[in-house]
Amino acid sequence: MSDTNSNPAAVSISHISVPPISLRRRLMDHAMTGVAALTVIAVLVPLFAIFAYLVYKGIGSINLAFLTQTPKPVGEAGGGMANAIAGSMVILAIASLLGVPLGIGAGIFLSEYGRNRYGDIVRFISDVLNGVPSIVIGIVAYGLVVLPQKHFSALAGGVALAIMMIPTIARTTEQMLLLVPQAIREAAYGLGVSRWRTTLSITLRTATSGVITGVMLAFARVAGETAPLLFTAFGNQYWNWKTDQPTAALSLQIFTYAISPFDEWHRQAWAGALVLIVLIVAAVAAVRIAVKHGTLAGA
Amino acid sequence: MSNQALPRPRFNAPEPERGSKADLKIEARTTPLLRGKVSEIPDVFFGWAMRLCGLAVVALLGLIVYQLVVGSQLSWHGFGWKFFGHSDWNPVSDQYGALPFIYGTIVSSLLSLVIAVPLSIGVAVFITEMCPTGLRGTLSFTTELLAAIPSVVYGLWAIFVLVPILRQYVQPFLAKTLGWTGLFSGPPYGIGMLAAGVILAIMIIPIISSITREVLTVIPQHQREAVLALGATRWEMIRMGVLRNARAGIVGAVILGLGRALGETMAVTMVIGNRPEIAKSLFAPGYTMASVLANEFTEATGDLYLSALIEIGLALFFVTIVVNALARLMVWSVTRGQPARSIV
Numbered sequence: 001m002s003d004t005n006s007n008p009a010a011v012s013i014s015h016i017s018v019p020p021i022s023l024r025r026r027l028m029d030h031a032m033t034g035v036a037a038l039t040v041i042a043v044l045v046p047l048f049a050i051f052a053y054l055v056y057k058g059i060g061s062i063n064l065a066f067l068t069q070t071p072k073p074v075g076e077a078g079g080g081m082a083n084a085i086a087g088s089m090v091i092l093a094i095a096s097l098l099g100v101p102l103g104i105g106a107g108i109f110l111s112e113y114g115r116n117r118y119g120d121i122v123r124f125i126s127d128v129l130n131g132v133p134s135i136v137i138g139i140v141a142y143g144l145v146v147l148p149q150k151h152f153s154a155l156a157g158g159v160a161l162a163i164m165m166i167p168t169i170a171r172t173t174e175q176m177l178l179l180v181p182q183a184i185r186e187a188a189y190g191l192g193v194s195r196w197r198t199t200l201s202i203t204l205r206t207a208t209s210g211v212i213t214g215v216m217l218a219f220a221r222v223a224g225e226t227a228p229l230l231f232t233a234f235g236n237q238y239w240n241w242k243t244d245q246p247t248a249a250l251s252l253q254i255f256t257y258a259i260s261p262f263d264e265w266h267r268q269a270w271a272g273a274l275v276l277i278v279l280i281v282a283a284v285a286a287v288r289i290a291v292k293h294g295t296l297a298g299a
Numbered sequence: 300m301s302n303q304a305l306p307r308p309r310f311n312a313p314e315p316e317r318g319s320k321a322d323l324k325i326e327a328r329t330t331p332l333l334r335g336k337v338s339e340i341p342d343v344f345f346g347w348a349m350r351l352c353g354l355a356v357v358a359l360l361g362l363i364v365y366q367l368v369v370g371s372q373l374s375w376h377g378f379g380w381k382f383f384g385h386s387d388w389n390p391v392s393d394q395y396g397a398l399p400f401i402y403g404t405i406v407s408s409l410l411s412l413v414i415a416v417p418l419s420i421g422v423a424v425f426i427t428e429m430c431p432t433g434l435r436g437t438l439s440f441t442t443e444l445l446a447a448i449p450s451v452v453y454g455l456w457a458i459f460v461l462v463p464i465l466r467q468y469v470q471p472f473l474a475k476t477l478g479w480t481g482l483f484s485g486p487p488y489g490i491g492m493l494a495a496g497v498i499l500a501i502m503i504i505p506i507i508s509s510i511t512r513e514v515l516t517v518i519p520q521h522q523r524e525a526v527l528a529l530g531a532t533r534w535e536m537i538r539m540g541v542l543r544n545a546r547a548g549i550v551g552a553v554i555l556g557l558g559r560a561l562g563e564t565m566a567v568t569m570v571i572g573n574r575p576e577i578a579k580s581l582f583a584p585g586y587t588m589a590s591v592l593a594n595e596f597t598e599a600t601g602d603l604y605l606s607a608l609i610e611i612g613l614a615l616f617f618v619t620i621v622v623n624a625l626a627r628l629m630v631w632s633v634t635r636g637q638p639a640r641s642i643v
């Protein structure tokens with residue numbers, strides 16, 4: 001483009017007079033840039049407000065008792081959410097045990113066996129399932145596990161969360177596997193490696209970190225879920241390690257305390273919310289680091 | 300890729316002659332993988348196992364529909380279509396009409412869209428078209444961080460921060476300036492439809508803005524250049540070259556946000572006031588389909604009561620399914636078959 005002056009076509013352009021951009025249009029341009037910048041600020045304010053308030057209110061209420069004791073009856077100071085933290089972990093462990101293998105399997109189906117009409121159907125259904133309200137999933141888990149068992153349980157909560165994890169994991173796994181170049185699969189076939197072995201040890205292995213990221217996103221999404229646990233895990237004021245009994249969960253406890261009329265419980269709700277977010281972030285970070293440093297390289 | 304240089308290993312290859320250097324090399328590499336005949340059985344088994352996993356996703360949808368339909372039979376036979384047109388919700392006399400909840404769900408979701416759509420599109424346009432490239436990643440990451448906050452934490456914040464602000468500053472102001480419309484009248488409790496709409500808006504902004512951003516980035520660069528070459532300012536370029544081309548995708552993003560708003564439970568339940576009434580004023584408390592499920596499902600004693608609640612769940616499920624399917628198709632139509640990234 002440096003020799004435009006020697007180009008006859010360019011010379012003729014200089015004869016065309018371009019009218020200057022009117023003041024109105026220029027003002028409009030600046031105004032809209034300002035408006036767009038303002039919307040960004042308007043969106044970021046609540047974000048920072050939520051985090052700042054959470055830390056400010058939560059930090060003061062977290063102490064050893066909060067992390068080691070069960071809730072005290074109304075009116076008594078102290079007590080904590082230790083059983084709810086443990087309960088959340090149990091429910092999430094059940095959800096992951098059920099949801100992760102199924103989700104990854106469905107992802108493998110979509111990417112390796114589902115480049116056809118059947119795959120499209122499954123793909124569409126998992127996208128649609130992603131949008132089903134979590135409370136509706138709760139009803140389904142209630143009918144599926146709570147009614148036959150005749151009482152609320154950690155298992156029912158785990159099933160509800162697993163149902164929510166599967167479509168998310170399936171879609172992210174599919175996208176990660178599709179990123180693996182076809183040539184790598186062909187190289188394995190060329191060496192006489194069977195298809196299942198190629199999929200597991202070559203394709204999935206290559207995409208491990210991406211797949212794990214997808215799993216962690218799904219995990220983080222369900223870890224704070226409350227609605228599907230209301231009538232599956234139900235909540236519990238005491239320690240419970242049995243998976244067929246009502247179990248406390250951190251998010252349920254936050255809900256119960258937040259809508260209660262007691263100041264002491266409100267403080268604990270803030271502390272619980274802070275612990276919940278810290279635990280989610282810590283879980284995600286731990287897995288990321290483990291992946292990076294090769295602890296899970298064989299996964 | 301000189302094929303001559305590399306001897307090709309094959310299935311059931313005869314024992315390679317030992318001695319020559321090249322053969323030794325091949326053998327060293329392939330021995331663990333090529334020992335004996337490779338059976339096809341594990342392959343077939345694995346293929347079907349994975350297909351089964353895919354089928355599980357379809358089965359899941361079937362299971363959800365089955366549970367909801369079977370569970371709501373009693374109420375369906377008792378009330379029929381009247382269930383959705385009736386506003387009397389009375390567990391004591393076993394009369395159930397879902398109208399107040401449907402009304403609450405629609406009004407709170409629409410209100411949230413009114414607030415969230417201009418903001419999300421503004422954010423998406425700013426991030427993709429206006430902001431310095433260095434800031435782009437940080438900004439999009441930060442707005443998406445909003446999506447990672449659990450619903451119950453939003454609710455907690457709304458109860459103790461948003462509602463007092465609405466009660467003390469926003470509602471008196473709205474009543475004074477727009478009170479004549481009838482939408483902003485009555486005592487300013489703080490808690491009510493307005494609070495639900497605002498908190499929902501904050502929750503769906505990340506979804507709408509990130510999908511809008513995705514749609515805007517697939518608009519070809521030459522569209523922008525063409526409009527600029529005609530002498531347009533940057534805003535005119537965005538309006539004519541970008542937003543107009545992305546219309547269908549943006550509408551899809553908005554509908555996807557609507558889908559999320561319709562089914563959102565916890566935060567709404569915590570601030571909407573939970574009263575099954577249809578009131579014109581946005582200051583009045585209301586109730587949504589999702590929050591009546593959250594509040595009353597475990598307390599539903601009678602069979603008909605439970606069945607009525609499940610029917611509300613079924614209605615909610617169908618509405619969100621239709622809304623989401625529509626939105627997916629619209630987003631796909633712009634991103635040309637590239638499936639939209641799943642939003643967490």
